[in-house]
Amino acid sequence: MRTARTSWRTCALGAAALAALLSSAACNPGIADDTKNPTTSTPAATPSTPSTPGTPGATQPGTTQPSAGAGAGSGAGTVACNDNDLSITTSVWRQDSGQHLLITATNFTDKTCTLYHYPYIGFGAVIDGPLAPMGSAPKAIATIGPKEKAYAGLFLYRGSEKTVPVEAVSIGYQDRALNSNKESAMLDVALSKEIGSLNVGTDARVTYWNRDLGAIEDLLFRSGTR
Incomplete structure (x- = not known):
């Protein structure tokens, strides 16, 4: 509807009221048909929620994400502990x-x-x-x-x-x-x-x-x- 109103104002400038109506129809011949077949607007995409610390599956900087099914003997995980830790x-x-x-x-x-x-x-x-x-x-x-x-x-x-x-x-x-x-x-x-x-x-x-x-x-x- 916003497009129709803008076009109507453009054609009506410097003309009488009746001429404005006629010229509006001439500029936008499809306006009447649009009311019968409204265009379906596409909803805006929902922003994805960013991963937060502690969220399962989120890889934090400086860590290694273990592979699925990794066990104790697989070697997957973080840096190894030593005497200083x-x-x-x-x-x-x-x-x-x-x-x-x-x-x-x-x-x-x-x-x-x-x-x-x-x-x-x-x-x-x-x-x-x-x-x-x-x-x-x-x-x-x-x-x-x-x-x-x-x-x-x-x-x-x-x-x-x-x-x-x-x-x-x-x-x-x-x-x-x-x-x-x-x-x-x-x-x-x-x-x-x-x-x-x-x-x-x-x-x-x-x-x-x-x-x-x-x-x-x-x-x-x-x-x-x-």
């Missing part, structure tokens, strides 16, 4: 006989990192590492943000097995590729005062990193490794 503590279960040890890794930085596969574990100069892994890799890799934690459990010895006392745990970290960084030096971590020392047998093993403490406990206490 983590605070490591050790603890035992109160009702345990000393056959297991829990390692807790806390990310104390302001960036996200991933603990890939399983930790390399030794026992200082007493027992060389790394220990062999136990169980299977979890479905989700252990990616931890600032102040978040991941866990690994150690099975130390069987009840009738000959053991060696140790007072420190050595730990190293893998990169995305399984068995990477194996030649890197491991860092000694002193056992907490509550633990004092540990007894370690010849078949000690370590679990994969996991953000689920319950999954670690299930593997250590319900898998027949007592």
